[in-house]
Amino acid sequence: MIDKSIQLDNKKFTVGTFDDSDKLLHAVDTLREKGVKIFDCYTPFPVHHLDHKLGYQRTNLTIAAFICGLIGCLSGFTLAYSMNVIDWPMIIGGKPQDITLFTSFIPVMFELTILFTAFGMVFLFFARSGMVHGIKEDLLDRRQTNDHMLLAIDNAEDQTVNNSEIQSILQKEGAIEVRGTVTPFNTSHTSDEDLENSTVIQEEVKVVRSSGSSKKITLSDDEKSSRLSLLKSTLGDASGKDDLKQISGIGPKYEETLNSIGIFTFEQVSKLNADTIKAIEEMTNYFPGRIERDDWMSQANKLMNK
Amino acid sequence: MSSNKYWKGVEELEQTQEFVTSNANEFSEGLPLEKVFANDDSTRANRRDFLKYFGFGLGAVTLAACNKTPVRKAIPYTEKPDNVTPGVPLYYASSSVSNAEGFPVLVKVREGRPIKFEPNKEASYFGGGLDGLGHSAILSLYDTNRLKGAMVAGKRKTVAWADFDKEVVSALSNVSASGKSIAVIKSGNTSLVTNQAITDFGAKYANVEVISYEPISYSGITRANNTAFGSAVIPAYNFQNADVVVSFGADFLGTWISPIKFHSDYSKNRVPKDGKMSKHYQFESLMSLTGANADVRVPMKMSNVGQHLIALYRELGGATAETGMEVAGNNIRQAAAELKAAGSRSLVVCGSNNEEDQLLVNAINVMLGNYGTTIDTTNYYKGQSADEASFNAFVESAEAGKYGAVITIDANPSYSNIEAAAAFAKIPTRISTSITLDETSEAATHIATGLHPLESWDIKEPYKGRFVLSQPTISPVFEGRHSASSLLAWSGVDVSDKDELSYAYAYTKSVFENTVDGDFNKAVENGLVEKISAVSVPSLNVTTGGIISDITSRKKTESELILYQKVGVRDGAYGNTPWAHEMPDPVSKVTWDNYLSVSMPDAKSNGWENGDVMSVSTSTGNIEIPVLIQPGQTKGTYGIALGYGRILPENVTNDLKDLGKNAYPLVNNKEGFADYILNGVTIEKVEGARQYEFGITQTHYSIEGRDIIREASLDAFRQDPKAGQHVHKPKPISLWDDYDYSKGHHWGMAIDLNACTGCSACIVSCSIENNVPIVGREEVRRRREMHWLRIDRYYSFEAPTKQDLNLSIVHGGDQTVEAGENMSKEKVMEAYSVATDSHDYYQNVQVAHQPMMCQHCDNAPCETVCPVLATTHSSEGLNQMTYNRCIGTKYCGNNCPYKVRRFNWFRFNENEKFDYHFSNDLGKMVINPDVTVRSRGVMEKCSFCVQRIQSAKLTAKRDNRKMKADEFTTACAQTCPSNAIVFGDLNDANSEISKLYKNDRSYHVLEELGVKPSVQYLTKIRNKTETTNQIAH
Amino acid sequence: MYSADIRKPLVTGGKTYSDVTEDICRPIENKPTSSWWMGFIIAVILLLVLVVTLVWTVWEGIGTWNVNKSVMWGWDITNFVFWVGIGHAGTLISAILLLFRQKWRMSINRSAEAMTIFAVFCAAIFPLFHMGRVWLAYWALPLPNAFGSLWVNFNSPLLWDVFAISTYLSVSLVFWYLGLIPDIATVRDRAKTKARKFWYGLFAMGWNGSAKSWGRYEVVALILAGISTPLVLSVHTIVSMDFATSVIPGWHTTIFPPYFVAGAIFSGFGMVLTLLLIARYVMNYQDYITTEHLEAMTKVILLTGSIVGVAYITEFVIAAYSGYEYEQYAFANRMFGPYAWAYWTMMFCNLMAPQVFWSKWARTTPWFIFVISIIVNIGMWFERFVIIVTSLHRDFLPSSWVMYHATWVEAGIFLGTFGLFFTCFFLFAKFLPVINMSEVKTIIKDKE
Known part of the structure; x- marks a missing residue:
């Protein structure tokens, strides 16, 4: 029942990360032309034609739905007929106690048709996709359900071209990240720190910044530094350096990065605003939105006033 | 709540040390929970504890859940009474409870409990039916307000009958010795047993006066019959022999004299047979149940009833002068013609309590030859036989201190006669035989709690020569005693049970043998013995001339108040039977209340609406009561029902407590007899009073022209x-x-x-x-x-005539009426009323009833x-x-x-x-x-x-x-x-x-x-x- | 890639995928705002009103209501039909518009579906608690009886209701949940606390956005949409049969099924608009719920309002034409009888008021739309009240004609259901993405 081909198990994958669905589709085409067997793609939203391009057959859930509906319809009739005609015939409003009552059964038959179709199909879908409550998800990247589209190739699979060539094709096709050996993980059972440190940061990441391909509105370097200059000049420097690691969300590595762009003190952090955050995120390549979400500003404020 | 402190024993009162400790732990032994949960390490619960608690909890919950349905046991008879089969009802012939004259009924008894009255179909003379109040009166047997035994004033606790009798006998002896009189006030019931007991009692004590009292007076008829025929009786009316019935304000189907019998008799001629049915004219002011069934109903002021009677008398050929009356001439003429044609198969009745009116009625009936066919003065009616004159004399003499003691038997004059209530207070010893705490027994010094009719033996004689027997259908629920037995006990008779049979049985049997004679057992089984005499026709010995001039000289008034009875409650004697109160009034459909019923034209012209509270003032008193607009009522007449406003014991807390207003104080007793028609009434709206809401079961009057009643x-x-x-x-x-x-x-x-x-x-x-x-x-x-x-x-409504419509066009100016073919009658009438600016047509409504x-x-x-x-x-x-x-x-x-x-x-x-x-x-x-x-x-x-x-x-x-x-x-x-x-x-x-x-x-x-x-x-x-x-x- | 220039962008503000995620997850991941708390507390207080009034009803009996011997259904069934009607718009927005590939539905369908479910919860309270013996409500299910054969009555529209409403509720829940799975996965993958990881992980069912799953997912969603459409039509048809199959004049009308369905869409869209406009204002979703959306919805209101209006008029014409005095009276009584005020309120709110949407200004001015949406909600409540109460209070025999006014208990229950509804809605807004992120992401590019 369960479609085994979608299970990631403990395989190792080469993963190309895209931020644009057209590029992903093009990369799929290119790789398939080269005869590369793609394991699967992971997207935060349904990308049209992706399943065709990957060569997946149309699902036959529709036939299952029809059968479920038929069963529902028949059970509606059986239920009503056996109860009101066979087992418990009553004189109700002078109506005959036979098959002519059929007209009264229609609403129930209809509703059960729908009910059986809906539930039958959804359960079949869950079963086929191996979806059960509480099952551990297999992820290759935390952002695959957010804004990044992943193209995964099973490293164990025999391919017509070797791994490094696949990686370079991916780079050429506009992947914003290409990683060589990615193991599936799940967020539910891994701590945040571990994830950041092990999976993403320490992964051998080849970042290819293809200017213009990104949909992001990027700031110019001048703009960035000008946005930060105020922060730097007035509020502190390396001399009064605070332990920024105390802020939740800042690890030792990121502290260094922050220091490198001139942010040393809680005071500086506490004065961050939307503009400066944007600049910092872009300069340090940090998770967009995290700073605000974790509310570094008030964290820093609290630490400052300790 | 009482603030008294109750204590369980001296220890508690004195608060000894042991008591305090043991009381703190009321179950001194305690439950052995410690043992169950005992543990090596008692400071901390461990896993095994958890299992124990859990198990205990589960078990406790399960056990508690098992207790859901209590087991109810049916206990079989240890010694099955003869004739009683569980599940099979027994029927005993008896007499009705609410109709004190003693109407034959059957009592349905299940396992020793009387549960329902059913008509005694064999007593065909009485019609074989029952009324609503009669049915509901069965609850008076199971009334929680019933008194539990003999009581002496001051203490609302029962005393032993022997002690009670001693006290009463000494009180009565003192009265006899002092030369004052003893008054025995009995209700108008026809019990031969009670009458005999009173006679026996009178023989024992000197100066005993027997007065019969009924809240509603029919003395107009008895006085008229006395004058006309020399016999002060209410005759028996036989409506089944009447092809034409003309009633002047007599609600004979609802409340007048003996409505159940009248119902059956009347309806025998109401179903067309061979194209014939009786014709019924009703001249009345309020819309009564009888008026609702009349073929021709003519709105009339009751104060004008005499004029109408004169007119009829004249039309029938009685020599009289012209009265110049403007009322209902056509209808009277028509009625007279039909009466003449029917001859002796007709009947004229009148609801007035005025002797002159009734004399005219007698004269008319004599003229028509109705005596002997539709009116029977030989086997006359014996119920409702109040002796108004002697009661009024009693009240007067009581005020003067003539009486040393009064004994009321099944009568409650304190409720229905305020003068009597005041007079009673002047009598030092007041003995009541009531079974509940009513207005009279409340004020009594001694209550010799009686038995409910269903608990007692009795012989009644509702009509002369027709004896109705009743037998106990249940052993006394409380420690009451038959009122006859009480009277005899005070006369020195030993009334204790003999051979497991009550004294009342033996006494009743002896009364039966002395007065009725025959097979007592057979009589008890049938419930009815009939020994009637051949009907004799009385001759009229009165001249009408003086009567007519008296009537014509009566003062005419703009407004009149009529005190009437409602079908469900009648005189109010059974004022706390909820079934009767919840029975909607057949005409107004109001439950639980009385009200000032007013006519639509009066309501419209004064701007009154249903529920407005009115202050009604008459020459006799004042009452505040809400209004109900009643179609069919004559303009200028107002009605209030008697029988409401009972004062019930304090433990009655629901709607029964608050039942309308007592209108008895308004009854005009000034001329020596009760007059229920009060002239010159003033009615004013009580400003600021909250609109009263009636419990009314039908609020829409019109059938809307629908094909529901054909x-x-x-x-x-x-x-x-x-x-x-x-x-x-x-x-x-x-x-x-x-x-x-x-x-x-x-x-x-x-x-x-x-x-x-x-x-x-x-x-x-x-x-x-x-x-x-x-x-x-x-x-x-x-x-x-x-x-x-x-x-x-x-x-x-009766459809307006073409003439009426023309009239409306003349009067209505621009508001012309288009009485098209498609217009419903109600619409026409409404347009008519707008055009003529009157609602007088509301006086002329037809009524249809549909179960x-x-x-x-x-x-x-x-x-x-x-x-x-x-x-x-x-x-x-x-x-x-x-x-x-x-x-x-x-x-x-x-x-x-x-x-x-x-x-x-x-x-x-x-x-x-x-x-x-x-x-x-x-x-x-x-x-x-x-x-x-x-x-x-x-x-x-x-x-x-x-x-x-x-x-x-x-x-x-x-x-x-x-x-x-x-x-x-x-x-x-x-x-x-x-x-x-x-x-x-x-x-x-x-x-x-x-x-x-x-x-x-x-x-x-x-x-x-x-x-x-x-x-x-x-x-x-x-x-x-x-x-x-x-x-x- | 397809892009229609003649249309205005459905998502404005130059959003990126991550902006979408960020914007939509923000209310879930941040601490609730003070306005959320205020709204939530008010909703919970109203919910308590519901609890109190229902407990009182069950404790004392239905007698605490004012329904009587002739008007045996009053506010209870009025509210039932009202809530079911409101529920329908949710399903229609997701299902029918999905079938018609109307992309403007995407930012609103999630909350519309949630509204459906919560509205059906509210609706279900009324047929349950209007029963004299609510504790035996399960007898309406075809369950075997301990004492031998004793089954339900398949002739009864109320039994059809049992099947229809329960099917509707469960299918809507499934449909809604299915749509939520990818978004729950998104929230899961952004989760920081253990609890969030656990709960969102539990309900995400291991979703990882694999292309194969998406393929199946889309087919399932489409079929669910396909069967939801006849389902939603059938549900209100069956609800209308509660009345249409009876003999009561004013109820016994064959026009009821289509007229009820149109009314349901009408009232549902009214409610969706009310809620959306509040959400749009409170949560700053102007970029996602644009005037384009609002305009499209006002057009639906205009259409369905007119259909309903035509149905009202048709009823009268048929009643007049039938020559059947009871039917004629029932309708005359609606117009001129003691409940004429309710009737004319209905006519104003449902027939007249929506006609302003012929004007472009009216269709694009949010505050004005809000006012009209409230009027529509009121009008549709009165429609049910008029149908139920005016038909019952004066039917065949004038002797049984009565009046009916609700008691505080009935009013409390009605008010309380709003508490239930908004409590659910606030919790939903706090814990689940109110806009379908994965769907919105597919239309971001359409603007370019």
């Missing part, structure tokens, strides 16, 4: 027996073959709208038979009365919609309600076109809010064990008394025979005094119902819906010459 004039009916039935309606077609009911039984009912007077006895009979809950005024206000059977009352219960439709719309099959059809054509299965969606109730389904909005039984005597421990004794007491949240409705059907089927099966036609009937049909309801098996060709179904007059209500009701109605035929008087369709 009627036709007698003329039209003679020409075409299907008159009134020619309504163009499509024949309903069915999608499928109908169920075949031709096998077995097929129950059906027919209701003759001609016979039905709307008296509402069936409603109460049905309620008692089927344990229908009493819901109280507030719930009736919210339109939630539970009656399975209701009587719909519709008013219609409405579950129609047991073969294609019942309620059945299809029930999601759980709680209501289905039986193969015998009954629409059945399975209470147990009902989940209360109320869909069936909505989908019922007749709106006869009733929902249990609350838990009416076992709910203090609805404790109308019938849901407390004592009241529950009256519950019919054959019928389920419905729980809250289920629908209920008329079942065609399915319990009676089943019991009749079982009886037939036990006897191994087929059921006989009309072997049994439903509670409503059984009690109907006019035989309007017929129930039976449609598949039995011999049954009355199958014959009625073939009657040309029969039709179904709403037959166009195709629901195929099993209840048929028979077209109402009004004995009128015009054909215009049928309701427009």
Whole structure:
């Protein structure tokens, strides 16, 4: 029942990360032309034609739905007929106690048709996709359900071209990240720190910044530094350096990065605003939105006033 | 709450050390919980503890859950009484409770509990029916307010009868010794036993005066008969012999003298037979039940009744001068012509309590030759026999201190006569034999608590020569004693039981042997012994000239107040029987209240609305009471019902406590007899008083021209027996073959709208038979009365004549009336009233009554919609309600076109809010064990008394025979005094119902819906010459 | 890639995928705002009103309401039909518009579906608690009886209701949940606390956005949409049969099924608009719920309002034409009888008021739309009240004619259902993404 081909198990994958669905589709085409067997793609939203391009057959859930509906319809009739005609015939409003009552059964038959179709199909879908409550998800990247589209190739699979060539094709096709050996993980059972440190940061990441391909509105370097200059000049420097690691969300590595762009003190952090955050995120390549979400500003404020 | 401190023992009072410690731990031994949960390490719960607690908790919960349904045990008789078979009712012949004159009835007794009155059909003279109050009076047996035994003033605690008797005897002896008189005030009941006991008592003590007292006086008739014929009696009226009945304000179907008998007699001539039926003229001021049934009803002021009588007398040929009266000349002339034609087969009656009026009536009846045919003064009526003059004399002398003691027997004068109440206080020893704490016993010094009629032996004589016996149907519920026994005990007789039979039995038997004579046992079994004499015709020895001049010199007044009785409550003696109060008044449909009834023209011209509180002032007093507008009432007349405003014991807390206003103080006793018509009344709206809301079961007056009640004039009916039935309606077609009911039984009912007077006895009979809950005024206000059977009352107008319409065009100026063919009669009348700026036409309404219960439709719309099959059809054509299965969606109730389904909005039984005597421990004794007491949240409705059907089927099966036609009937049909309801098996060709179904007059209500009701109605035929008087369709 | 220039962008503000995620997850991941708390507390207080009034009803009996011997259904069934009607718009927005590939539905369908479910919860309270013996409500299910054969009545529209409403509720729940799974996965993958990881992980069912799953997912969603459409039509048809199959004049009308369905869409869109406009204002979703959306919805209101209006008029014409006095009276009584005020309120709110949407200004001015949406909600409540109460209070026999006014208990229950509804809605807004992120992401590019 369960479609085994979608299970990631403990395989190792080469993963190309895209931020644009057209590029992903093009990369799929290119790789398939080269005869590369793609394991699967992971997207935060349904990308049209992706399943065709990957060569997946149309699902036959529709036939299952029809059968479920038929069963529902028949059970509606059986239920009503056996109860009101066979087992418990009553004189109700002078109506005959036979098959002519059929007209009264229609609403129930209809509703059960729908009910059986809906539930039958959804359960079949869950079963086929191996979806059960509480099952551990297999992820290759935390952002695959957010804004990044992943193209995964099973490293164990025999391919017509070797791994490094696949990686370079991916780079050429506009992947914003290409990683060589990615193991599936799940967020539910891994701590945040571990994830950041092990999976993403320490992964051998080849970042290819293809200017213009990104949909992001990027700031110019001048703009960035000008946005930060105020922060730097007035509020502190390396001399009064605070332990920024105390802020939740800042690890030792990121502290260094922050220091490198001139942010040393809680005071500086506490004065961050939307503009400066944007600049910092872009300069340090940090998770967009995290700073605000974790509310570094008030964290820093609290630490400052300790 | 009492602030007294109660203590369990001296230890507690003194608070000794041991007591304090043991009391802190009331179960001094304690539960061995420590042992169960004992543990090595008691400071901390461990895993095994958890299991223990858990296990204990689970076990405890399970055990607690097991306790859900208490086991109720049926205890068998250790020694089964003879004749009692559990589940089989016994019927005892007895006499009615509410009708003190002693109407023969049967008492249905289940396992020693009297549960219902049923008419004694063998007593055909009395009509074989019952009224609503008569039915509901059974609850007086199980009244929680009943006194528990003999009581002496001051202490509301019972004392031993021996001590009590000693005290009474010494008090009475003192009175005798002092030379003062002893007054014995008895009610107008006809008990031979009590009368004999009073005679025996009088023989013992000196200066005993016996006075009979009734709250309602008919002395006008007795005085007139005394003057005219030399016999002060109320004659027996035989309406069945009258082809023409003319009544001047006598509500003989509702409250006048003996309405049940009159009902049956009257209705015998009301169903057209061979194109003939009796004709009934009613001249009256308030709309009475009788007026509602009249063929010709003429609004009249009761203060003008004398003028009308003179006019009739003159028209009949009595030599009189012209009176110059402007009233109802045509109708009087017409009535006179018809009376003349009918000759001795006619009857004129009058509700006035004035001797002169009644003398004229006597003269008219003599002139018509009615004595001996419709009026019988030989075997006269003995009930209601109050001696007003001597009672008034008693009151006067009591004030003067003539009496040393007064004994009231079954009478309650303190309630209905305020002068009597004041006079009583002047008498030092006041002995009452009441069974409840009524106004008189409340003020008594000694209460010799009597027995309920159902607990006692008695012989009554409602009509001369007709003896009705009653026997105990239950052993005394409380420690009362027969009032006759009490009187005898005070005369020095030993009244203790002999041979396990009460003294009252022996005494009754001896009275029987002395006065009636014959086989006592046989008499008790039949309940009735008739020894009547041949009718003799009295001769009139009075001249009318003086009477007429007296009447013509009467002062005319603009307004008059009429104190009348309501059908349900009558004189108020049984003022706390909730069934009677919840029975809607047949005319006004108001429950639980009396009111100032006013005419529509008066209400409109004064701007009064229903519920406005009025201050009514007469020469006799003042009363504040809400208004009810009553169609049909004569302009300038006002009515207030007597019998309300009873003062009940303090432990009565529900609506019974607050029952209308007592209008008895307004009765005019000034001229030595009670006058219920008060001239010159002033009525003012009480400013700032809150609008009073009546509990009223029907608020819409008009039938809206719908084909619900079909009627036709007698003329039209003679020409075409299907008159009134020619309504163009499509024949309903069915999608499928109908169920075949031709096998077995097929129950059906027919209701003759001609016979039905709307008296509402069936409603109460049905309620008692089927344990229908009493819901109280507030719930009736919210339109939630539970009656399975209701009587719909519709008013219609006589169509305006062409002349009237022309008149309106003249008067109306620009508001011309277009009385097109399509205009409904109500519309025409309304336009007419606008144009003429008057509502006088509201005085001339026609009334139609229609009993409405579950129609047991073969294609019942309620059945299809029930999601759980709680209501289905039986193969015998009954629409059945399975209470147990009902989940209360109320869909069936909505989908019922007749709106006869009733929902249990609350838990009416076992709910203090609805404790109308019938849901407390004592009241529950009256519950019919054959019928389920419905729980809250289920629908209920008329079942065609399915319990009676089943019991009749079982009886037939036990006897191994087929059921006989009309072997049994439903509670409503059984009690109907006019035989309007017929129930039976449609598949039995011999049954009355199958014959009625073939009657040309029969039709179904709403037959166009195709629901195929099993209840048929028979077209109402009004004995009128015009054909215009049928309701427009 | 397809892009229609003649249309205005459905998502404005130059959003990126991550902006979408960020914007939509923000209310879930941040501490609730003070306005959320205020709204939530008010909703919970109203919910308590519901609890109190229902407990009182069950404790004392249906007698605490003012329904009587003739009007046995009053506010209870009025409210039932009202809530069911409101629920329908949710399903229609998701299902029918999905079938018609109307992309403007995407930012609103999630909350519309949630509204459906919560509205059906509210609706279900009424048929349950209007029963005299609510504790035996399960008897309406075709369950075997301990005492032998005793089954339900398949002729009864109320039984059809049981099947229809329960099917509707469960299918809507499934449909809604299915749509939520990818978004729950998104929230899961952004989760920081253990609890969030656990709960969102539990309900995400291991979703990882694999292309194969998406393929199946889209087919399932489409079929669910396909069957939801006849389902939603059938549900209100069956609700209308509660009345249409009866014999009561004013109820016994064959026009009811289409007229009820149109009314349901009408009232549902009214409610969706009310809620959306509040949400749009409170949560700053102007970029996602644009005037384009609002305009499209007002057009639906205009259409369905007119259909309903035509149905009202048709009823009268048929009643007049039928020559059946009871039917004629029932309608005359609606117009001129004691409940004429309710009737004319209905006519104004449902027939007249929506006609302003012929004007472009009216269709694009949010505050004005809000006012009209409230009027529509009121009008549709009155429609049910008029149908139920005016038909029952004066039917065949004038002797049984009564008036009916609700008690505080009935009013409390009605008010309380709003508490239930908004409590659910506030919790939903706090814990689940109110806009379907994965769907919105597919239309971001359409603007370019």
